Amino acid sequence: MNLKIAPSLLSADFSKIAEQIAAVDAAGADYLHLDVMDGRFVPNITWGPKIIGDLRKLSRKVFDAHLMIVEPEKYVEEFRRVGADIITVHQEATVHLQRVLTQIKSLGAKAGVALNPATPVQTLEDVIEDCDLILIMSVNPGFGGQTFIPNTLRKLRAARALIDARNPACELEVDGGIGRANIASVADAGARIIVMGSSIFGAGDPGDELAALRACASSARV
Numbered sequence: 001m002n003l004k005i006a007p008s009l010l011s012a013d014f015s016k017i018a019e020q021i022a023a024v025d026a027a028g029a030d031y032l033h034l035d036v037m038d039g040r041f042v043p044n045i046t047w048g049p050k051i052i053g054d055l056r057k058l059s060r061k062v063f064d065a066h067l068m069i070v071e072p073e074k075y076v077e078e079f080r081r082v083g084a085d086i087i088t089v090h091q092e093a094t095v096h097l098q099r100v101l102t103q104i105k106s107l108g109a110k111a112g113v114a115l116n117p118a119t120p121v122q123t124l125e126d127v128i129e130d131c132d133l134i135l136i137m138s139v140n141p142g143f144g145g146q147t148f149i150p151n152t153l154r155k156l157r158a159a160r161a162l163i164d165a166r167n168p169a170c171e172l173e174v175d176g177g178i179g180r181a182n183i184a185s186v187a188d189a190g191a192r193i194i195v196m197g198s199s200i201f202g203a204g205d206p207g208d209e210l211a212a213l214r215a216c217a218s219s220a221r222v
C-alpha cells in the first residue's frame with residue numbers, strides 16, 4: 001500500500017537529534033513532521049523557523065510543517081524560507097483561510113489545512129480545490145502521547161469522500177495517538193500520510209519501530 005509515514009519530531013530527544021533523524025531517515029520515513037506551537041493556539045510552545053532551518057541541514061526528506069499558531073499568515077513566508085516543503089495551517093487559526101492557502105502555494109510550498117477534533121470536515125467544502133493536503137487531528141493538538149479519538153475514523157472517511165469527489169490529488173494525513181494497534185484502521189478509513197511521534201521516538205530504536213509500524217499497516221484492506 002502506498003502509505004507515507006511522517007515521524008513527528010515532537011517526541012524526539014533533541015540532545016541527540018541528528019542521530020534520531022538519521023535513524024528514521026534510514027528506516028524509510030517519507031516526511032519529517034514538525035510541530036510548531038505558539039502557546040496561544042495550543043497550550044504548549046515548541047520551536048520556530050530558526051530550529052527548522054537548522055534541522056534542514058540534517059535531512060533531505062520532505063519537511064511537513066504543522067503550524068499550531070494563531071494568524072499563521074504572518075509566518076508562512078519565513079517557514080518556507082527556512083525549508084518547509086508542506087505548510088499546514090489550522091482552519092480554526094485564521095480568518096482568511098483561502099487567502100493563506102493561496103499565499104502558501106505562491107511561495108512554492110504545498111498548502112495544507114488541519115482540523116481539530118471538533119471541527120467538521122464540511123467546513124472545507126468551499127476550499128477543497130485550494131488544498132494540497134488535509135490533516136485530520138485525532139487528538140486535541142498540543143502534546144504528544146495522547147489517546148486516539150475514535151470519531152476520527154468517521155471524519156477520515158468523510159474527508160476521503162470529499163477528496164475523491166472534488167480533488168483527488170489532495171493528500172489525507174492523520175495525526176495523534178497512532179501506533180501499532182490502530183495504524184491499519186486509519187489507513188482503511190482513507191488516510192495516506194500517518195504522523196506518529198511517541199510510538200516511534202518512545203521506542204528503543206526509532207528505525208526498527210518505524211519498520212514494525214509499516215508492517216502493521218500492511219494488514220490494512222486498501
Ligand code: DX5
Nearest residue numbers: 008141142144145177197198
Ligand atoms: C500534537 C502534534 C502531533 C504529535 C503527535 O499536537 O500535532 O504531531 O507529535 O504525537 P503522538 O503520535 O505521540 O500522538
Ligand code: ZN
Nearest residue numbers: 035066175195
Ligand atoms: Zn502534528
